[in-house]
Amino acid sequence: MVLFPGSNCEHDVVAAIEGLGGTAELVWHGDRSLHGVDVVVLPGGFAHGDYLRPGAIARFSPVMAAVTDHAAAGGVVIGICNGFQVLAEAGLLPGALQKNRGLKFLCRTVELRVETARSALTTEVPVGTILHVPIxxxxxxxxxxxxxLAELRADERVVFRYVDNPNGSIDDIAGICSTGRNVVGLMPHPERACDELTGSADGRPLLRSLLTAGLATRPA
Amino acid sequence: MKFPVLVEVKLREGIADPQGATIERALPALGFAGVEGVRVGKAIRFMVEAPDETAARALVTKLCERFLTNPVIEDADITVG
Structure with a gap:
């Protein structure tokens, strides 16, 4: 877990990963090394206060060079919410995240449709599965x-679509992956959907896929 | 030499501007009729050290491409001097 000043979802992800039997550690954004982790997660929050644009300053954090190298070597990198914005600003994923249509801050559980099983987050989830995950x-x-957009569609790199588009995203896109399918960005928070007690456990298969992908891409 | 710089960041043409649209919709209720085409951007002012104005402009252009704008959705108008 990369911790930027202003990140605020990192402990949720750590708890979710540990609940699935993984181990997680926080890496400060000023660190130039990723300490040999298999999977990098850029968490939600407001890195560097979201000043200028969300992710605009975070992409220049020292740790991002290591994250870019990790991704280039086929390592798994996931950006959730603000983490997705950082990946887009860093050019690790195409496109950009704009203000929501309607200018409302949206905080609610939405339905997501899994559009491909060929991404680091969805190997264990069949295409067409509807997941309940908070945004x-x-x-x-x-x-x-x-x-x-044409490229994303042709290469099946749209990973998730909203069933009922809440924010105006083009083509109902909620998450995409890189050409190598190892870098995934999504706005919804799977780590907040890991227990029926808090509304939904639909994020668990996504994070299980992530752990599996992390092991599969571990250098021999 | 030091040059004063004004960078106006604006959403590219064709990119929806929910802030501009909201302001435009609010205007008639406030008694302002006949206003249209509202677009919201950012103005960033600073000083830059460079040998001449051309060099200053080149530096600011690079700064805009790399940091001050997101070229996927934004453009910048640069005023030097």
């Missing part, structure tokens, strides 16, 4: 050029 964002309105 919690002001700038989650995904946008990209028509060329990028």
């Amino acid at each position: 919690n964002h002001f700038e989650g309105n995904y946008t990209c050029s028509p060329e990028t």
Whole structure:
């Protein structure tokens, strides 16, 4: 877990990962090393206060060079909410996240449709599965050029779509992956959907996929 | 030399601007009729050290591309001097 000043979902992810039998550690954004982890998660929150634009300053944090190297070597990198915004700003994923259509901060559970099982987050979830996962964002309105959209669709790189688009995202997109399918960004928070007691456990298969993908991509 | 710089960041044409649209919708209720095409951006002012104005402009252009704007959705108008 990369911890930026202003991140606020990192302990939720740590708890969710540990609940699934994984181990997690926090890596400060000023650190230049990832300490040999298998999976990098950029958490939700407001890295560097979201000043200028969400993710605009975080992409220059010292740790991001190591994150970029990890991704280039095929390592798994996941960006959740603000983490997705950081990945988009860093150019690790195409497109950008704009203010929500309607200008409302949205905090509620939404329905997501899994659009591909070929991503680090969805290997254990069949295509077409509807998941109940919370969103919690002001700038989650995904946008990209028509060329990028055509590419994402042709390569099956749209990982999740909203069943009922809450924020104006182009093509109902809630999450996408890189050409290598090892970098995934999504606005909804799977770590907040890990226990029936708090409304939904639909995030668990996503994070299980993540742990599996992490082991599969571990250097021999 | 030091040059004063004004960078105006604006959403690219064709990119929806929910802030501008909300302001525009609110205006008639406040008694302002006939206002249209509202777009909201950012103005960023600073000083830059450079040998001449051309060099200053080149530096600011690079700064805009790399940091001050997100080229996927934004453009910048740069005023030097």
